[in-house]
Amino acid sequence: xxxxxxxxxxxxxxxxxxxxxxxxxxxxxxxxxxxxxxxxxxxxxxxxxxxxxxxxxxxxxxxxxxxxxxxxxxxxxxxxxxxxxxxxxxxxxxxxxxxxxxxxxxxxxxxxxxxxxxxxxxxxxxxxxxxxxxxxxxxxxxxxxxxxxxxxxxxxxxxxxxxxxxxxxxxxxxxxxxxxxxxxxxxxxxxxxxxxxxxxxxxxxxxxxxxxxxxxxxxxxxxxxxxxxxxxxxx
Numbered sequence: 001x002x003x004x005x006x007x008x009x010x011x012x013x014x015x016x017x018x019x020x021x022x023x024x025x026x027x028x029x030x031x032x033x034x035x036x037x038x039x040x041x042x043x044x045x046x047x048x049x050x051x052x053x054x055x056x057x058x059x060x061x062x063x064x065x066x067x068x069x070x071x072x073x074x075x076x077x078x079x080x081x082x083x084x085x086x087x088x089x090x091x092x093x094x095x096x097x098x099x100x101x102x103x104x105x106x107x108x109x110x111x112x113x114x115x116x117x118x119x120x121x122x123x124x125x126x127x128x129x130x131x132x133x134x135x136x137x138x139x140x141x142x143x144x145x146x147x148x149x150x151x152x153x154x155x156x157x158x159x160x161x162x163x164x165x166x167x168x169x170x171x172x173x174x175x176x177x178x179x180x181x182x183x184x185x186x187x188x189x190x191x192x193x194x195x196x197x198x199x200x201x202x203x204x205x206x207x208x209x210x211x212x213x214x215x216x217x218x219x220x221x222x223x224x225x226x227x228x229x230x231x232x233x234x235x
Contacts, residue, residue, distance in 0.1 A: 152189030
């Protein structure tokens with residue numbers, strides 16, 4: 001287990017070829033899978049979806065499915081669970097890298113692509129050039145925010161100082177914890193960003209949600225930074 005708070009749970013899973021990993025029906029949470037290595041096949045009532053490295057699959061509550069490890073190599077993947085599932089959501093399968101999803105920002109120094117956009121969860125892919133500024137310190141009062149650093153290094157700013165986190169690091173900010181981030185390094189950096197529940201974060205990035213759950217740091221500094229969860233993926 002990498003993280004387990006009320007709004008977000010994440011596990012790193014390894015499985016051998018030919019393994020059927022999960023068979024769930026009417027599960028009480030929404031789930032998402034990120035393939036890190038190897039290949040998975042998501043089997044649904046309406047067919048199969050193949051997932052290779054850097055592919056995400058979102059499965060809402062109430063969907064029966066089977067997840068198989070296919071190909072010749074062992075699979076390593078991230079399993080995310082979030083509560084508050086909304087009936088009517090659809091299965092989403094998208095590959096990161098910029099070809100799929102909604103590319104909201106596309107400049108040489110910054111690219112932001114929304115891969116999963118549901119009531120329960122928004123997953124975005126961020127590319128930041130060397131020295132690119134991110135978000136100033138802020139707080140979310142009613143939802144959690146998380147980042148999975150994939151390439152390079154991001155620096156996260158808390159009320160008690162800044163932390164530079166390298167590739168392979170997951171960091172989770174519960175509601176009420178002040179945080180900001182930048183790429184303070186001299187190299188390109190890439191990460192996945194999560195908001196759970198979404199509160200319309202994708203529309204906020206599009207400039208269409210001025211009432212998004214994001215505020216300046218409170219006078220008391222917000223909740224203790226010790227509540228932040230940081231975990232490292234295996235090599």
